[in-house]
Structures are given as C-alpha cells and as structure tokens.
Amino acid sequence: MTETQIQKEISDYLKALGFKVYRMNSGYIKKNVKLAEDGTPDLMTAADRGRSLWIEVKVPGNLPSEIQKRRHAELRALGHVVIVAYSLEDVKKGLAR
DSSP states (O other): OHHHHHHHHHHHHHHHOEEEEEEBSEEETTEEOOOBBBBBBBBEEEEEGGGGEEEEOOTTOOOOOOHHHHHHHHHTTTOOOEESSSSHHHHHHHHHH
16 A cells, blocks of 8 residues: 555544544645645544544555654654554554553
C-alpha cells in the first residue's frame, strides 16, 4: 500500500467512528504561501470531549525524519497523543491505549 492509501484507510475508519479528520500538508504551495510547519503529522483528528490524536503515516520500512520526531515531541509535551502508523491496525492499537 502507498502512504496515501494507508492515510485514506485510517481516515475512513476514524470518520466512521465519529472523528473529524484533517489532512495536514506542510511546505509551500506558492513562494510565499506556507502550509503547516515542516514535520507536522499527516493527520489531525478530533473527537468528543476534546480528545485529539495526531497521526504520522508511514509505509512499512520508513521511519519518521528528525524534524518529524521533534514535532511529535513538541505535540506530546503539549499533551497531545501522537501515533506513527504503518497500518490501520497501529491506529486501532493506539486508540485502545
């Protein structure tokens, strides 16, 4: 599966559970239009009771980059849950915690 296919499978699953799912894009779309900060996880989700979950989607064998690891640490320090997911099963395990 490609990263995009894994993202879609995760997104569809979470939406079926009632989560709001937002795809985060980093980089620039024009020379002066910046999207999310570099290293921002691929998906940000929100559910009831203020619960949020950030998901970094990777294909098996790929690891988060150093900037992604720093961004994950920043989010965790703020109390957010961050999961690195190689499959839908990783997200299901993360939600069970």
